[in-house]
Amino acid sequence: MAHASCTDHHPKTISLSRRPFSWKVSGLLPPLADGTPNKGIAGPVVGVSRDFLLIGGGSNFPLSPPWEGGQKKYHRQVYVYQRAADSLQPVRLPVPAELPYQVAYPACCSTDMGLVVAGGENEQGPLSKVLLLNWDAQKKKLQVENLPDLPFALTSGMLTAVGNTLYYAGGNGASGTSDAFFKLNLDSLGTPNANWQALPPLPEKTAYGVLYGLDSLQQVFLVGGRKSVAGGPSELYANVYQFDINRHTWNKKAPLPFPLSAHSGVTFDAETLLVFSGDRGETFLRTEALLLQIAAATEPQKKAALIREKNKLQASHPGFVPAVLAYQVNRDSWSEIDTIPFPGQVTTTAVIWDDQVIIPCGEIRAAVRTANIITGTLK
Structure with missing residues (x-):
């Protein structure tokens, strides 16, 4: 039977009356082959397999930010970590571990069967591929299996597991932000019935949110996210919805304290969902508004001035x-229980590994990645 580390139940109950975590930088992405420091990645593949932490894929701007002409680069290398004292240390590999293709912004979920990586994107656009990854510590080799493809290509979607069933939600595809909601029974693998089955669509078209699974309650929660709007600014959500697996119904729950997207999260104990960091959208929406004005401007001088304003806004991004x-x-209530003492990391996947929350890499300002792997340990 599979369960998701992104929805793992911690043996302890979290205290909401104090700052419950001790935070530290426990590891870094290794330097590049030429010895230069790793710039970090956003939208990485993240999960735990056989007591090893896998971090790979992702995207960054290796030379310069996009407003200076820099091109986004997608990656396929996978870094493998093990615990060493109170830190995370990369495993030395005889041959670099790699994914079968470059990918960033997939939906990831750790299960007993391995790390599931669904959808995402690369230079060719959104992907429908779904992978199952496992680390073979004896051979020091990444094992890669193909699971049934998503019904269509989606990036920046959300994935969780309840029991032996995967649930995939939303994302961005060829027709914009999706309200698709699918399930895949892992017990069906290897049979003619091994495919994704459609469920009642999401209440709202959503990407960049977090999907949580609660085994004991047979429920899935969709928290926050955003929707792209053709010809207009994106819509950011504070909305929270609960899907009843047995009744196949969506129910609206108490909203987040503020709209949030690109956050990460875990199910901490049997009835507590945690959200880490996120984008409240102030700079994001102002940038989108300027892009719309730039597209509509016909006078060269005005267009150039708007471009300068947009570039300055992005370059001075305050973080998340x-x-x-x-x-x-x-x-059915939210509270703010802690503050992470490091720059907020977005467009990444948080996991629980034994007694620690791990938040690897991600974006810390517009087009700026981090190589830090931070951990939160329950005090």
Whole structure:
């Protein structure tokens, strides 16, 4: 039977009356082959397999930010980490571990069967591929299996597991932001019935949110996210929805304290959902508004001035909210329980590994990645 580390139940109950975590930088992405420091990656593949942490794929701007002409680069290398004392150390590999293709912004979920990587994007656009990754410590080799493809290509979607079933939600595809909601029974693998099955669509078209699974309650929660709007600014959500697996119904729950997207999160104990960092959208929406004005401007001087304003806005991005929010399912209420003492990391996947929350890499300002792997240990 599979369960998701992104929805793992911690043996302890979290205290909401104090700052419950001790935060530290426990590791870094290794230097590049030429010895230069790693710039970090956003939208990485992240998960735990056989007591090893896998971090790979992702994207960055290796030479310069996009407003200076820099090109986004997609990656396929996978870094493998093990615990050493109170840090995370990369495993030395005889041959670099690689994914079968470059990918960033996939939906990731750790299960007993391995790390599932669904969709994402690269230079060719959104992907429908779904991978199952496992680390073979004896051979020091990444094992890669193909799972059934998503029904269509999607990036920046959300994935969780309840029992032996994967649930995939939303994302951005050829027709914009999706309200698709699918399930895949892992017990069906290897049979003619091994495919993704459609479920009642999401209440709202959503990408860059977090999907949580609660085994004991047979429920899935969709928290926050955003929707692209053709010809207009994106819509950011504070909305929270609960899907009842047995009844196949969506129900609206208490919203986040503020709209949030690109955050990460874990199910901490049987009835607590945690949210880490996220984009409240102030700079994001102002940038989108300027892009719309640039597209509409016909006078060269005005267009150039607007481009300068947009570039300055992005270059001075203040970073992302470092808050830790907790939702108590039995009370249907949110509270802010902690502050991460490092720049907020977005467009990444948080996992629970034994007694620690791990938040690897991600974006810390517009087009700026981090190579830090931070951990939060329950005090």
